[in-house]
Amino acid sequence: MSKTNHDNDVEFISALAELLRENDLTELEVMREYGKDDSLNVRVSRQTQVATVVAPAAAPVAAAPVAAAAPAAAAEAASDDPASHPGAVTSPMVGTVYLQAEPGAPSFVSVGAQVAEGDTILIVEAMKTMNHIPAPKSGTVKRILVGDGDTVEYGAPLVIIE
Numbered sequence: 001m002s003k004t005n006h007d008n009d010v011e012f013i014s015a016l017a018e019l020l021r022e023n024d025l026t027e028l029e030v031m032r033e034y035g036k037d038d039s040l041n042v043r044v045s046r047q048t049q050v051a052t053v054v055a056p057a058a059a060p061v062a063a064a065p066v067a068a069a070a071p072a073a074a075a076e077a078a079s080d081d082p083a084s085h086p087g088a089v090t091s092p093m094v095g096t097v098y099l100q101a102e103p104g105a106p107s108f109v110s111v112g113a114q115v116a117e118g119d120t121i122l123i124v125e126a127m128k129t130m131n132h133i134p135a136p137k138s139g140t141v142k143r144i145l146v147g148d149g150d151t152v153e154y155g156a157p158l159v160i161i162e
Contacts, residue, residue, distance in 0.1 A: 009032075009040055009042075012032070012040075012042070013042055013044065016028055016030060016042060016044045017044050026045060027043070027044070027045040028043070028044045028045070029041075029042070029043040029044075030042050030043075082143065082145050082157040082160060083155070083156070083157040085157070085160050087137075087139065087142065087160045087161045087162045088157045088158075088159075088160050089121065089133065089135070089136060089157070089158050089159045089160070089161060090155050090156060090157055090158065091124055091133075091152040091153065091154060091155060091156045091157075091158055092124070092131075092133070092154070093124055093126045093131065093154055094126060094151075094152065094153055094154050095124040095125050095126035095127075095131070095151070095152060096124070096125045096126075096149060096150070096151055096152075097122055097123070097124055097125075097146045097147070097148065097149070097150045097151075097152055097158065098122065098123040098124075098125060098130075098148060098149070099122050099144070099146075099147075099148040100148070101123070108120050108121050108122055108123075109121045109122070109141045109144070109159065110141065110144070111141055111142065111143065111144060112140065112141065113140070113141045114138075114139070114140055114141075115135040115138065115139065115140075115141060115161060116135065116138045117134075117135055117136065117137050117138045118134045118135060119134060119135045120132040120133065120134060120135075121133055121134065121135050121141070121158075121159055121161075122146075122158060122159070124152065133158065135161060136161075137161060139161040139162050140161065140162055141159060141160070141161055142160045142161065142162050143159065143160040144158075144159050145157050145158055145159060145160070146158050146159075
């Protein structure tokens with residue numbers, strides 16, 4: 001790589017960092033192609049600080065039951081978390097979910113429907129590409145956790161199949 005490309009790359013990375021800051025983003029990834037076997041992959045990310053505010057207890061006696069209840073509530077919430085369910089099908093990408101092939105068409109699946117491994121259960125659109133999401137195993141659709149047109153993140157639970 002020439003010195004000119006290196007100088008341009010430094011300016012490019014600085015511009016990406018500025019874009020990250022200005023738009024309050026946490027991560028940005030870009031790949032630049034210069035030619036055959038010559039490219040630049042850049043991933044700029046930053047950590048965000050999460051402030052935790054703890055309200056003072058009204059009375060010392062009330063603090064103990066609240067503290068004891070917190071782990072129980074956290075354990076209950078974890079068991080209700082669809083992402084931790086063994087039959088959860090998660091999103092392989094960030095995108096928009098579609099439950100049918102086109103508007104007005106029947107849904108790919110419904111609650112109670114039997115699916116075979118490899119059957120399309122929904123579509124996630126990412127960057128104008130329709131990605132068919134297959135059932136990872138055969139079974140019964142127990143829950144559909146997203147709605148048509150919902151935006152999903154990578155790893156978000158979509159459907160539970162048992």
